[in-house]
Amino acid sequence: MHPDAGAQRLPNECLYLIVDCLRKDLVTLRTLLLVNRFFFHAAVPLMLDDPLTTWEMTYAKAEVRTDVDKLMALLIASILHSQRDKAHAKGDFDFSVDAFLSRFGLQLAVPGTSSLLQDTIQGDRPTTIDYSRYFADMLLLEWRYIQFHTLVSLKEFPPVWENEMPTHTDYGSLIQYSDGANPRAEHIEELQLHRDYKQEVQDRLANLFLEHNTKYIATLEFHIADSHRYLQYADKLENLQKVYLQRDQSMPDKHLEDTKSFIVQNRTAFPGKRPLLLEFSYSWKTSDEWEDLTPLERRHRQIEFQKPRIMLYEAVGKPREIDVTDCPGFYDNCGNIDLESLEELDDQDLDRMTYEGPQQRAFLEKCHKLRVLKLGVSHPDMLSWLVEKKEDGTKQARSDHLLKNLKVLDLWSQKEASCILLALEDATIAFGKSLREISVHSQPHRSEIPQEPPLRPPSIGMWNLPFIRSIDISVLGQPLVHIGRFYQCPQLEVLHLQVIPPSRQSLEQDGVPNFGTITLSDQWELPRLKSLHLFDIAALAFNYDSLDHMRNLRELHLIVRKQCQVPYPATSIPRLCSYVCHQETPDSDDNISSVDQRWKDRWNLPQLQTLRLEGAPSSVFSFSWLTGCPALETVELIHRAGFQRLPISSASEHSRFISKISPAIKSSPEDMEDTSMDPNLQPLLESKLHSFTFKGPWDPYGSGQEWRTIPGNTFGGQGHWGDTCGRGF
Known part of the structure; x- marks a missing residue:
């Protein structure tokens, strides 16, 4: 560097690379820092002042980003x-x-x-x-x-x-x-x-x-029309793993041949390298110019448009991943693709069963190493071919054990909940011994809401999945989705459930009768569970006794969104019935019994770090729940209905029921002081809590005396009242 230049030199490059590689391996990094004095003195300044990173301030937080x-x-x-x-x-x-x-x-x-x-x-x-x-x-x-x-x-x-x-x-x-x-x-x-x-x-x-x-x-992106420019590098890209391809609506044969040659040359030059992963840009999807065509004409046009994709997969040799969601006719034209190494198949074409059902089944029967399967479900019997019926009417896995290496199952549908959940039931029977992750999402159109309840309500959690670790389910349809015990899922670590009812307006327009009230879920015994996210009906029906069997829980989100709080009565749910029905029946009896078995005075969750309660669950929150949560770092309460007083201490009667504030009291802050509070209240929160956020019409005045009992050093981060982060403390 020129002696007059004022720029700083980079720190020791070798140490930089070591620290960069060990940022996620904290155990090894800590060992090096404690054992090697030179490494400690050289690496610590480097970790604090990375020459290639800078601090960026946002509205919510400060974060490190690459310079x-x-x-x-x-x-x-x-x-x-x-x-x-x-x-x-x-x-x-x-x-x-x-x-x-x-x-x-x-x-x-x-x-x-x-x-x-x-x-x-x-x-x-x-x-x-x-x-x-x-x-x-x-x-x-x-x-x-x-x-x-x-x-x-x-x-x-x-x-x-x-x-x-x-x-x-x-x-x-x-x-x-x-x-x-x-x-x-x-x-x-x-x-x-x-x-x-x-x-x-x-x-x-x-x-x-x-x-x-x-x-x-490792990654190369180019337009197929420019593929001839990259042919000279094909036999030199020894670490190339992924090719991202763009195209025009028309594709001359020369461009396609050059792209195939690039893939073949790279594969031939490095035979020991894993097969290339092909990704296709949005330009490979259906053209807007085809909107005036009939569905059948559009399908035939799309088949011709997607044939180059099939040829490129053939050029890969033994592809590891194949995405044919936007590729109709794939199973009729894929005979030359070697499936020996195929590990992931993504096919979310909802018309596949109608046009290529048998061909898709024959294809899957050849995929012996398949580990990830993503499918679009258009019929509840779509996966029934994977199971056999016994004489007593029950189902069992096929004797030939198809796809015995399948680890991840991802299902998506535009039908009602019963359609995709019944298909999932067949899949869990067929792959129950191997599955590790399940993801199910149903996004039905309004026209897909059934006109009458199904003969057998679909269920969630009544599966024998001894090795499952993650379940993520989001369905929209009947509220009579039965949520089971998950007692045959002993290894479950992540459980995200979202059950959304159709709006009351849509039910009245369609003449659909009320499917029934929300009933209490079974008690779950999931000792390994680390993350629990429940939305809407699943959150309203949650059995809080389950928390006694979730000692490893790190995240707990109970979220009831606005559109779910009115359409269905919750008369069968203790304490929540007053909250949910108050908007419709303001004169309803507010007398709520003392804490029953569903609402614990104390939560014993020693590993809990994040708690988010939104809607109905937030209205019955009590700080006394948290005395058994010493690792808690973040709490967020989001409340929408009515001007709500915040219960804080278990010593106060306000932690035992939902107290409402009349408009007259609300208009006079001086009258909000609660003289019934015990002045000798003890602090209830541990010092690890660094963020507490309120959103909604909470009453900070009515809880002020209790609030003052929280230690001043409790909050190392931020706390807020109001809809927007207004007044901190």
Whole structure:
């Protein structure tokens, strides 16, 4: 570095790489810090002042993000230094930075803009490692934030800009023609900030990285029309893992053949490498120009449009992942694809059973190594072929044990809840011994709401899944979805349930009778559960006795959204009935019995860190629940209906029932002081709590005396009252 330059050198590169690799391995990092004194003194400052990161302040929090400008400068500088070293090794000591960049149509920005790039002009080396190999696949999202005009600019304008300048009024207004004495003058900053100028710089830098960091690149994105430009690199991309492809509506055979050749050459050059993963951009989806066609005509057009996708999968050889959601006719034309290594299949085409049901089944029977299956469900019997019926009418898995390695099942539907849950029931019988994760989402159209209740209400949790670890279910339809005990899921760690009823208005319009009231869920015994998120009906029906059997729980979210609080009465739910029905029957009896078995005075959840209660559950919250939650860090209460007084202490009667505040009292804060509070209340919260947020019409005055009993050092973060984060404390 030039002695007059004020920029700082990077810390020791080797230590930086070690710390970066160990950021997620805290045990090893802690061992190194405690055992090695040199590492402690050298690494701790580096961890606190990472040269490639910066702090970014947002409305809610401060977070660390990558300093993309410095990172890009480091990438360019690393390549320039490595190219200079290669030239010197060959006896060429006349290496020119300008000459090297001009090969790619680039030039350095005005000297002094970037200290790292200043070093390249002087020939000094601030680094001992070529960092570009570690950041060759920088996220595309980060490129848009880079201030390229402070690093490099175009050497000259592309011919298309010069030839068509009069038609580009935005360019014409920006470009100032120089007198030829200073060719940089016409590349003014306003022009360099233009999106097309930046895109041109990005493309040329990408070509530079591609040529000089070929063996380090893991992800490559290009348009099929440009595939011929990348053929020369196919046998050099030894670490290439993913190719992201774009296309036009039409595709000449030459473009398709070049793309296939690229894939085949890369596979042949590195036979021991895992097969390429192909991803397809939005341009591969159905064209808007086909909207006027009939469904059958549109399907035939889509089949022809998607045939190149099938050919590209064939070129991969033995693909690991296949996505055919937007590829009708796939199973009729995929005979040349080798399925020996297929691990993931994504097929959410809801018309598949209608047109290619048998072909899809035959395809799945060949996928012996399939681990992830994502399917669109259009009929409750879609997966019935996976099970066999016994003489007593019950079901069992097929004797040939299809897809015995399946670990993840993801089902999606636009039908009512019973459709997808009955299909899921067949799947759990067939794959119960191997499944680790289940994800089910139903998003029915209004026309799909059934006109009468099903003969057998669908159920959740009545499955034999001895190794399941995660269940995520979101269904919309009948409230009579039975939620079982999950007693045959002993390894369950994550449970997210969302059961949403149709609105009362839609039921009245369709003439659908009330399917019944919400009933209490069974008690769950899930000792390994770490994350429990319940929404709407699932949250209203939650049996709080289950918490006695969830000692490892880290996250608890009970959320009843606004649209779910009125349509169905909750008369069968203790304490919540007053909250839910109060809007419809303001004169209803507010006398609520003392705490029954569903509402515990104390929660014994030693691992609980995050608690979020929204809607009805928040209205009965009591701080006395938290005396058994010493690890609690974040609490969020969201309340919408009525001006609600916040119960805090178990010593106060206000923690035992829902107290409402009349408009007269609400208008007079002086009258809100609760003289019945015990002045000798003891603090109930542990000091680890650092964030407490209220949203809604809570009454901070009525709870003020209790609030003052909380230790002043309880909150290391923030607390808020009101709909927006208004008054902190």
